[in-house]
Amino acid sequence: MSAIVxxxxxxxxxxxxxxxxxxxxNLSIEIAQGDFxxxxxxxxxxxxxxxxxxxGLDRPSKGxxxxxxERIDQLSSGQLAKWRARHVGFVFQFYNLMPMLSAxxxxxxxxxxTNLSSARRKQNVQAALAVVGLAERAKHKPAELSGGxxxxxxxxxxxxxxPTLLVCDEPTGDLDRTTADEILHLLQMLNKDxxxxxxxxxxxxxxxEFASHQLHLxxxxxxxxxxxx
Amino acid sequence: xFKQTTAITAMNLRAIPQRLGTSWVxxxxxxxxxxxxxxxxxxxxxxxxxxxxxxxxxxxxVLRGGSNAELSxxxxxxxxxxxxxxxxVKKDADGKPLASAEMVAVVALQQRKTGTAANVTLRGVGPxxxxxxxxxxxxxxxxFQPAVRELIVGxxxxxxxxxxxIGSRIAFRDSEWTVVGEFESNxxxxxxxxxxxxxTVLSAFRRNLFQxxxxxxxxxxxxxxxxxKLTTDPTLTVxxxxxxxxxxxxxxxxxKLLNFLAYFVGxxxxxxxxxxxxxxxxxxxxxxxxxxxxxxxxxFGAGAVVVSVFVExxxxxxxxxxxxxxxxxxxxxxxxxxxxxxNFTQVVFHLTVTPGLLLGAIFWACVIGVVGGLFxxxxxxxxxxxxxxxxx
Numbered sequence: 017m018s019a020i021v022x023x024x025x026x027x028x029x030x031x032x033x034x035x036x037x038x039x040x041x042n043l044s045i046e047i048a049q050g051d052f053x054x055x056x057x058x059x060x061x062x063x064x065x066x067x068x069x070x071x072g073l074d075r076p077s078k079g080x081x082x083x084x085x086e087r088i089d090q091l092s093s094g095q096l097a098k099w100r101a102r103h104v105g106f107v108f109q110f111y112n113l114m115p116m117l118s119a120x121x122x123x124x125x126x127x128x129x130t131n132l133s134s135a136r137r138k139q140n141v142q143a144a145l146a147v148v149g150l151a152e153r154a155k156h157k158p159a160e161l162s163g164g165x166x167x168x169x170x171x172x173x174x175x176x177x178x179p180t181l182l183v184c185d186e187p188t189g190d191l192d193r194t195t196a197d198e199i200l201h202l203l204q205m206l207n208k209d210x211x212x213x214x215x216x217x218x219x220x221x222x223x224x225e226f227a228s229h230q231l232h233l234x235x236x237x238x239x240x241x242x243x244x245x
Numbered sequence: 246x247f248k249q250t251t252a253i254t255a256m257n258l259r260a261i262p263q264r265l266g267t268s269w270v271x272x273x274x275x276x277x278x279x280x281x282x283x284x285x286x287x288x289x290x291x292x293x294x295x296x297x298x299x300x301x302x303x304x305x306x307v308l309r310g311g312s313n314a315e316l317s318x319x320x321x322x323x324x325x326x327x328x329x330x331x332x333x334v335k336k337d338a339d340g341k342p343l344a345s346a347e348m349v350a351v352v353a354l355q356q357r358k359t360g361t362a363a364n365v366t367l368r369g370v371g372p373x374x375x376x377x378x379x380x381x382x383x384x385x386x387x388x389f390q391p392a393v394r395e396l397i398v399g400x401x402x403x404x405x406x407x408x409x410x411i412g413s414r415i416a417f418r419d420s421e422w423t424v425v426g427e428f429e430s431n432x433x434x435x436x437x438x439x440x441x442x443x444x445t446v447l448s449a450f451r452r453n454l455f456q457x458x459x460x461x462x463x464x465x466x467x468x469x470x471x472x473x474k475l476t477t478d479p480t481l482t483v484x485x486x487x488x489x490x491x492x493x494x495x496x497x498x499x500x501k502l503l504n505f506l507a508y509f510v511g512x513x514x515x516x517x518x519x520x521x522x523x524x525x526x527x528x529x530x531x532x533x534x535x536x537x538x539x540x541x542x543x544x545f546g547a548g549a550v551v552v553s554v555f556v557e558x559x560x561x562x563x564x565x566x567x568x569x570x571x572x573x574x575x576x577x578x579x580x581x582x583x584x585x586x587x588n589f590t591q592v593v594f595h596l597t598v599t600p601g602l603l604l605g606a607i608f609w610a611c612v613i614g615v616v617g618g619l620f621x622x623x624x625x626x627x628x629x630x631x632x633x634x635x636x637x
Contacts, residue, residue, distance in 0.1 A: 064635065068631045071542075073542055073630050073631045073634070074630075074631045093547065094546060094547070097541065097544050097545070097546050097547075098544065100542065100543070100544045101543065101544025101545075102544075106539075106542050106543065108539070108634065112535060112536075112539040112634075114256055114536055114539075115260075116256060116259040116260050116263075117256065117259075125252065125540070125543055125545075126543050126544065128248050128249060128252045129248075129249065129543070129544050129545065173543075185634075
């Protein structure tokens, strides 16, 4: 399969006061379309930084980042925002749902960036909520949902615009084991049955087992894994 | 962009109940600023309106040359006769000029509200004074008699000053004057005055000089001929003004002062309100930084975020401005107050809150909102998405 994510000699540095810290050192990886990759590593190893680069939330200090056929490290902020809307669905550890909106309104958000009609948006929202098994909770607000249900709504929001890539940052980090497994099964189903490419950051080895491949980072470098350049 | 902005703005507005306390800071701050601004401007407006309504285009007032007001003017009896006989002065059926040679004096009366002494204009008027000023009419009692120490009092003066009711006796110049009537004058400056017979007033004040002559002209167009006649007469050194022009000049200084006061005090309060708005909007942006970052991550543009912060600030300011303007209108419109006029006497007037004044105040409220929302909106737009998401 062709690579949907391709990073070449990526360096990412942060400046903290007078100190410059290099978080990623000449990192090169490729992720194939339809893959489910778990990014693992200790705290400070650079996995979230790598995920942010792949998801177009941040830019590298050096190197190339190609995702979904575009060199995104060269895009402006505005272009990057449009690119994210088209190609990336985000799932966050703490769900990041809008507290004042119902589940269906939350799921509809990415569709407001498209030209779809209101009726079509509603149809797509219902379909996405059905995929995550929450069609009957559409009218509920986040505060009225359990953690697992809220994360399912977040996954529906990530899916609804049919993005090229799902980027998940510790999606089960705030959930108990049983609920976490349900969420991971759901992600696995989306990968296998719907062909979604998923990149997931996790600390949890059990969660990583749900992925097709694992990438291990340590001190900003790839140390082992079955998918790398 | 429109859809994005609408969606984010709707979310922000729905979240206001969760930030009710901080949102009230904008609303109350702006409401108070607007109420103060409107009340002081309403004073200026009311004062101006009162003096402006005193004049008529077909009436002229003649003062000694170089005099700013009646109090500093003097005209001899001979001069007043020359003035009244001049071209352009309207005559009555008997061929007598519709003109009044007058004298003004200051008497001290107690204010009803505070009990403190205030200077009130006593105007000695000629027999034709009420023919040339048909707007003056008695609402109670009767007209003063010549050669008797009797007065009629304007309705506004009765409302503001003690001892001015019909039957009251007012003591000045070593004698007592009886109030025999109360008059209305369409709310103009004369309504703040006491009026008596000119000869009796001159005699009481031991004077033989008049201070002004007010004449009714044949028509407004007759003014120039009348003025030319008087100003080219070598026996006279006089200033001739249309009555409206004279009273507009009299209101200028006080109106200017009140306008300055309104914008000076209002300006300081507006600065305070801007800081309140800034604080509120910064808190709002800060409280929603994760939501804003999430929306930006999903693909919403910075422009939509900026506009939504602006709209929220503007809406809160609009609410504050409307409340402030509404309260000012309810509380102050029509209130009667008095201030020192050009004759060093009190002019009683009504605070006038006009629609233009209300709209202007609401406009300034929106300006405060826009300025208060500007920096928080920029901060929201510049929020680094990855950092904000990580901070959560």
